[in-house]
Structures are given as structure tokens and as C-alpha cells.
Amino acid sequence: MAAAIPVSLTDTIVALSTPPGSGAIALIRLSGPDAVRLTDSVFAGKRLRDQPSHTLHVGTVRDGDRILDEVVISLFRGPHSYTREDVVEISTHGSDYIVQEVLGLLLRRGARLAEAGEFTKRAFLHGAFDLAQAEAVADLIASDSALSHQVAMQQMRGGFSQELKDLRGRLVKFAALLELELDFGEEDVEFADRTGLVQLLQEVQQLVRRLLRSFELGNVIKNGVTTVIAGRPNAGKSTLLNALLNEERAIVSDVAGTTRDLIEDEVSIAGIRFRFVDTAGLRDTADVVESIGVERTLKRVKQAALVVYLFDITATTPAELQAEIEALHLPAEVPVLAVGNKLDVASDAEQEAFQHRSDTILIAASRGDGLDELQERLLEKVRGEGLDRAGSSTIVTNLRHAQSLELAARHLEAVLTGLSAGTGTELLAADLRHALAALGQITGEISNDDLLTSIFTEFCIGK
Template sequence: MSHTFSTWDDTIVALATPPGIGAIGVIRLSGQNSIAIADILFTGKNLLHQASHTLHVGMLKNENEELDEVVISLYKAPKSYTGENIVEISCHGSPFIQQQIIEACIQKGARLAKPGEFTQRAFLNGKMDLTQAEAVADVIAAHSLAAQQTALKQLRGGFSSDLKELRNQLIGFAALIELELDFSQEDVEFADRLQLEQLIARLMLATTQLINSFKLGNSIKNGVNVAIIGRPNAGKSTLLNALLNEERAIVSEIAGTTRDTIEEVLNINGVLFRLVDTAGIREHSTDSIENLGIERSKQNAEKSDIIIHLADVTCEDKEEITWLKNYRNKVIDVFNKYDEAWPGYRNASAIAESAAGIYISAKNKQGIEELKSMMFEKAIGETIQTENTIVTNARHYAALKKISECLNDIKTGMDNNLTGDLLAPDIRRCLHYLGEITGQVETDRDILGTIFGKFCIGK
């Protein structure tokens, strides 16, 4: 949809910095009257007569009551984050002072902003498209280098540019197809079918690549879930401690020490891996508490992205955990205590990897770095190409799947020599879903509410 200057005549206010005590707090106003409201409270100079993108130091007063000495930042429409007049008040970080200033702004005509309303106004005023608006939330929530770089690329419009290029190419052919409909009785073709076939092939390839990137994008954005599964006393808690390089889990020679799951986070090459140390798996146990832990281990294995199957090479009981066969595609076989099985052999790097799995000594932290590399490669690949477009948003992924279906329908129609009037509806649907991702078509208000409702207040 085409975005124009908002018709809202109200002004919103919110704390833009995290709540709590700090050195500085920033309060943001946006709307037609934001500068006028700040001017009523500000002493020393008339803010209405000051230039955009300027800073002003002075005292804030509500009637005769002094609130705080502040720095006022002015951003006049349309050259601002929201496309409206924006005022940012940098005050001292006292929650009491911040609340006083916000209440004073509300008394002078502002209202408290809803979650994400500043960014929503930026979108509706055409300052950014929907993918960029969603990337703002991803940048704020980024918990690793890879997540930060991926979100920043989307914020700069990398994903948007890819989609717009695809959409513009398809619009050109859609216009020619629609023109054919106007001259349907003349039996003429304005659109070159060979060029359209080539375009559809390029679109299908690009869409497939974006769809396939979602698994990686989801791992970068949300982290990789890793379940450590094994029989009792295989060394699962010792392995967790070795991976984290700290004593996080209780280690004991007594089988069944770990009764419940222990969750920790490990950063490998800028990607977060969420490790879950589970209870030891025994096919038969008379301990009801242990059985509950084992059942939870199975649940964690099912929802994990990677399963580390830890086996004790010194154990004579080689009975397999039979249900793990259902998850072979995400299992890494790890054989622990090789140094006890072969006491004279100390070259961990030479023995670390084999066709059957990876050999480690969790107790002596041998083979741990090789295991981390294997975990990263299984989840991500050898490296993360953040310069390429990576889909991280489930809404975008769902729309891309619909685009792929539309493109397949168009290709099938062309293979069957369908006329333009029969191809046109599928082309229109494809254009709709492409535009739905970036917000270039009318976007349902409920969808917008869901997207921006996930933001923090003040952003």
C-alpha cells in the first residue's frame, strides 16, 4: 500500500530507555504537537523557533514545579524516525523524575504510547517497510553476533530490496497480461511467453533459496536447542560442565544423580546453543521420580534441533536407546571416557573424530573443541554468510511458501498453454503475497497489531 503522512492528530509519549535506575533516561514524544508540548514545559528558549536536529539544555517545569535539568533533542517532520515531529528528552535516570515528566507531558495533551507505536507510525508514514520495522525488534532482541548482523541487514533493507526486485519484474509482465485481457477479442499476445517462463524460473529459484534459509535464520534468531541424551553415568553432566567451562551440573558416580533437566546457554561462533542436560535413560526403572525425568528427556529430544547421544566406551552394557533411531538425522554420537578405555593413549585430536562419531574425555576436557565444531557445522554449516539474505521471521516464511505455490501454479498453467485470463489470477495472488511481506499491499490491522504489539513501549 502507498503510505502517506499519518492523519493522526494525537501526540504519544513513552520512556524510550529501559525502566529502572540509571544515569540517563530518555523520554520520547512523537506527533504534530510534540514540540509544542515540550515548549510549554521547557524554560530558557522557544523550541518552536529552533531548527531540526538540534540539542537544547535547560530546565523542565510543570507550572511552577521544577522537574529536572534536561537535554532536548528536536527532529522535525518529515526528517525523523516516525516521519512526525519528535522530541527526545534526556533526563536523569530516576524513575520518579521520569514518571513526573511523562505525567506532565500527558497533562499538556500527549497520551501514553502503545507497545511499538513509534515504529508503527514510521511504517505507516512510509519511513520503512514492514520487514524493516520487524527488523527493529530483532535488533533490540539480538543475543548474538550472528543475530545482530542478520537483523541489521534486514533493517538496512537487504531483504526488502530482494523482494522488491522480484515484485517489480513480475509487475511488468502482469501489466502486459492484463493488457491482453483488454484485447481478448483481438487474439493478441503482448507478453512474451518465453521471457515470462524465464522470469518464473528465476522467481522460483530465488523463493526456494529464501525458504531454505529459514532453518538457518531460525537458529540464528532463536538459538539451537541441544539435548544431551545417554544412559545413566555416561558423563552427561560432566560434558555439560566441560562445554560451559564451569561447574554447572552436579557430578557423581551414583547413577541417576540428574533427576530433572538442566538448561544452559553456550555461544559458539556467535550463535547461541541452548544445552539441556537430561536424566539418564534406562529402559526399566522402579524409581517413579527417575521415570518422570526419563520421560522429560524423551520430550526434550523430540523438540531439540540437535541430540548429543553420549555413550560410555568403558561400559560393558552396550544396550542401545532404541527410540533414538527416530531422530537419527539430528543425532551426534559422542563416545566418552576414551582415556579410561585406552589409558596409554593421550592424543585427543587424533582420535576425536571417526566415521562412527566423536571420541572425547569430558572429565579431562579432551575433544571438546572438536565437538563444538561438529555441533556448529550440523546446525549452521561451516560458516554463516550474513551478506546473503537469511529469512528469520515465521510470517515471512509462511508468505514465501504461498508465493512458491502461486509460482508453481503459474508454471503449470504455462506448461498447459493457458491463456492470459487464466494466468492472471495466479499472478495477482503472487504479487499480493510478495507485497504482504513488505506491507506494499493493504495489511490487516489485526496483523499490524500483532507485529507491533511485540515491541517494547517507547519503540
């Protein structure tokens, strides 16, 4: 069970749940045992304490005889609410002044300003969902592509949690039998079938490893793909960036060395977010400012998840292209896509020199020729196992989850090794307990104050 945390659930909390700043509507949310009573004390309209759950009420918020605003009250009675407590949401006009006046009034009447993520924390503590689902709420709010939205929604609805629950359930049965053996240690009996345990552990280990492998894909879905466009000056890097973004983001000039610093922007391709980085042209230069740009380019290339090496078909031979890519000294795990530009002005011979290379595509960035193929090749480079099923299969996107899965995998491996070596029941049971604990930390079945505080402080105040 989740440990108690140093936040009083007897408090009634309040916070602005819409972004700060002027707008048409602002939503102020209260949750706690006095949420209805506090709102009633400032609301001129129907008596909320007499109204049923899931109803809307129009009236005014008043500070004494002074009307602060005309509002709509949404009433949700626990346990049929987000936090499973009484929840009131006050929709005001989106004036900063009005919001501050209403918040100040409710605070004076006895509410407490909510901490970051405290509404969702209360929902977790009251059993509305587990910790993995709670974290998926934050991922859903932050989702900015079709796939990140799909994955967060699936996790929030419990897909990942159910898979973990099934894994733990299978292990708990054998763990219980091992513990039983310890109770009867002097009688030298075995309640747990060792052959069956090995088979079970291998199946569970395989499932855990599959989830771990999905983290690489999940990280791409959640955080996007940092894609550095590198190449010599005047290869057309800025033109390509503008074409991919479909806007004039970077300055385009025939003068070599125009780009001195990194220019970054994002675009979604087939639901995957790519963060493209236009860089300074790679060449030896005496220009101090340009040389700094080249140094930054080389540094950023090594940090990239994917490198697009752009070259001018009319000014580069295949041998030169190969030498230039090798000169980048990229880590082995960073994929490179060679892209030949200026197809529209290249001769037949210049085009044919590269057409036989399977790792190279030819485009005309200024006209947009070949961009569809380029986008397809970019997707292929990051597609990874299971991308097409990412919206429906279980994908791990959270580093904390991946670390817990890795810890569980290590302890499961220790149990398997111990079984083959004839290790005593006490050591086997200890490793199995550690594996179960690691899986339990993901969903919050085993947690502590520091862990919960770390997770929920990443949320916005009103969530």
C-alpha cells in the same frame, strides 16, 4: 499501498524508551505534531520551537514552580527523524519516580501514551522504511549473537526488501501485459511472449525457493539451536554442560540419577546460539521422581534440533551405543552426535573401539579435552547451506515472510503449469496477481489492519 490503521497520526505520543527500573539515565520519547510545543511547556531552558533540528539542550523539567529533574533534550524535526514527525527525547535521571512524574506531566499537557511499537509503526506509515525493515528493527533489538545481529542489520538496511522489490518488478511487467491481453480479449491477441514468461517465472521461482531454503538457517540464527544432552546415568552429562558453559551450572556427583529434571542454559559458539539441555540419565528405575525425569528426557529429545548422545567409553561397546541411540526413536530430521566421555581414564583398547567411527568423537569433559572439536562438530551439524555467508547474503528469519514466499511459490508454479497446459489468460493473470500479492505482503505494499496490529504489538512500548 499500506492500508490506514485505527491510530490517529494527529496525536502526539509519549513513552519510556529505556527499560523500566532504576538506572543512571532514562529516556522519554515524544513524537507527533505537538511534540515540541508540549515539551516547551514543561521545559525551562532555551525555547525549543526556535531551535534547529538535531540539537541538544540542557535545562529543567518543571511542573509549575516545582523542579522535577535536570534533563538533556534531544530535538529532531520531521521529516529528518525516526518517525518522520517531530521527535523530542528527554534524558532524565533513571529514577522510577522521576520517570512517572515526567510522563504524568506530559500526559496532562495533552500527550497520549504510545501503543506497543507505535513509534516504528509511524515510521512505516510515513514511508521511512517498509514492513520487512520494520520487523527487522524488532529482530535487531532481540539479537543476542553476532550472526543474528548481522542478519537483522542487513534486513533493516533493506537488503531483503530490495531483493523482493526486484522480483516483483520483473513479474509486474509481464502481469501488465497479461492484463492488457484481457482488455483486448475479443481480438485474440497476445502481448506477452509466452516463452519469455516461462523463462522469467522459472528464474523467479528459483530465487523464491532459494529464499525459502534459507529460512531453516535463518530460524537457527534467530532462535538458536536446542541441543539436548542425553545418555545413561553417570556418563558425564552435567560435567559436559558445565564445561560448555564454563560455569558450575549443574550438580556433578558420582551418584547415579543425580539429575532429576531438565537444566537449560545458553552459550554462543561462532555466532550461533546453542541452548543446551542437561537431562536425567536414561535407565529403567523404580524411583518415582527419577522415572518422571526419564520421561521428560525422552519427550524433550524428540523436540530437539540436535541431540548430543553422551556415553562412557569405559562402560559402553559400539554395539550398545548403536542400540541406545536407536532406542531413542528420533525423527529422521534430528541430527545426532555421539560423544564418548572419560577419555582420560579409558584404556587404549576402549578408545580404539570408537576411533574408527566418523560420527563419534571422544572427549574428557572433566578436563576439557576435546571440547574445541566438539564445538566444531556441533557447528557442522547445524551449519547448513550458506552459514559462512549469512552476514552478507539474504537470509529469511521471519515465519510470516516464509509463509508468504511459500504462497508466492505455489501461485508461480500454478502459472507455469497453466502455461504448459495452454490455460487461458484470465486464469494465468489471476495466479500471477496472487503471487505478486504474496510478495507484496512481506514488505507491506499490500497489508491490512489486522496484519499491522499483529506485527507491531510484538514491539516494546517505547519503540
